[in-house]
Amino acid sequence: GQNIDQxxxxxxxxxxxVQINCTYQTSGFNGLFWYQQHAGEAPTFLSYNVLDGxxxxxxxxSFLSRSKGYSYxxxxxxxxxDSASYLCAVYTGGYQKVTFGTGTKLQVIP
Amino acid sequence: NAGVTQTPKFRILKIGQSMTLxxxxxxxxxxxxxxxxDPGMGLKLIYYxxxxxxxxxxxxxxxxxxxxxxxxxxPLRLELAAPxxxxxxxxxxRRSEGGTEQxxxxxxxxxxx
Numbered sequence: 001g002q003n004i005d006q007x008x009x010x011x012x013x014x015x016x017x018v019q020i021n022c023t024y025q026t027s028g029f030n031g032l033f034w035y036q037q038h039a040g041e042a043p044t045f046l047s048y049n050v051l052d053g054x055x056x057x058x059x060x061x062s063f064l065s066r067s068k069g070y071s072y073x074x075x076x077x078x079x080x081x082d083s084a085s086y087l088c089a090v091y092t093g094g095y096q097k098v099t100f101g102t103g104t105k106l107q108v109i110p
Numbered sequence: 111n112a113g114v115t116q117t118p119k120f121r122i123l124k125i126g127q128s129m130t131l132x133x134x135x136x137x138x139x140x141x142x143x144x145x146x147x148d149p150g151m152g153l154k155l156i157y158y159x160x161x162x163x164x165x166x167x168x169x170x171x172x173x174x175x176x177x178x179x180x181x182x183x184x185p186l187r188l189e190l191a192a193p194x195x196x197x198x199x200x201x202x203x204r205r206s207e208g209g210t211e212q213x214x215x216x217x218x219x220x221x222x223x
Contacts, residue, residue, distance in 0.1 A: 031209055042200055043153070045211035087152060095208040096141065096160055097168065102152040 002026040002092050004101035011107045012078055020073045020104045022088030030091035034062050034073045037085045037103065046073070046086075075106075083108045112136050116201050116215035123191040123222045131186040131218050133201030139213075140206040142184040144168075144176065146197040147217075153200065159184055160206070191222045 003025045012018040024032070031050040035043035049055055049064035049071060061074040073086055085103040092099045117132045135142065140161045145153040145168075155168030159178040173195060175187040184203075188195060198219050202212040 033211065042214035042216055043212075044214070048209050048211065050209060089153075091208075095206075096166075097155060097158060098143070098212060099155065099169075100145075100153040105150075 002090065002099050004088055004090060004099065006086075006088050006101045006104045008102070009105045009107070011109060012075075014078055014080060014108055014110050016078050017074065017076050018078060018106065020075070020086050020106065022071045022073075022101060024069050024071070024088070024090050024101075026069075026090050026092055026099075028092075028094075029066060029069075030095055032062075032064055032071050032091075033089040033098065034071075035087040035089065035100075037087060039084070043087055078108050080108050080110070082106065114201055114203055114213050114215035116199075116218050118218060119216065120219045121221070123188075123220065125191060125193065125222060127191050128187070128189050129191070131188070131199055131201075131220075133184045133186070133215060134182050135184075135201075135203040135213070135215075136182065137203060137213065138181060139203035140181065141204045142178065143202040143204075143212065144174070144184070144186045145200045145202065146170065146195075147200060148197050156186065156199075188220075193222050196220060196222045 034046040037043040047062040054063045087103045088101040114135045143158045144156040157176040159165045201215040204212045
């Protein structure tokens with residue numbers, strides 16, 4: 001089976017840095033995704049990690065440790081528009097199925 | 111490209127009614143998915159398909175059926191709607207290569223009363 005855990009909610013200040021953690025347990029690991037979902041909208045892709053280490057993409061970075069079953073999404077220079085839910089997801093069943101965590105709702109305050 | 115389109119955007123059903131949620135993609139993606147998202151929760155996989163004529167169950171398939179007669183279309187059928195099926199339904203598609211992201215439709219908001 002598979003299990004994906006994320007904090008339910010986080011609050012951070014505009015201009016600051018926030019780290020959103022994700023731990024997972026899967027039978028066979030083939031990669032981890034991060035998606036952003038604004039309220040009332042569909043999820044949109046942020047990043048994909050399959051090897052250990054940090055992937056940087058502008059203000060957003062994603063880290064993976066396969067041995068620890070752990071990933072985090074790092075958001076720098078927070079903006080009000082970053083207020084959204086952030087969903088961690090992993091491949092299950094080879095590369096066919098994608099299983100999502102419950103998501104972390106981030107609120108950015110002035 | 112329109113991407114992934116879903117119809118209808120909103121629907122209210124009475125208990126016991128049936129309906130089909132439509133999903134179409136114009137990106138020639140082999141893989142397509144149906145998820146449901148309850149308020150404040152993540153996405154739960156209902157059914158998925160890896161190509162025309164091939165479908166398989168996800169985590170929460172009970173009460174739903176799917177078909178995939180073409181690459182473009184992946185309709186989701188609800189038979190005998192129940193209040194527990196009140197949710198937002200998202201369709202998604204992606205290429206078959208590993209590491210490719212899913213593209214999501216705008217969602218269908220379904221209420222069963």
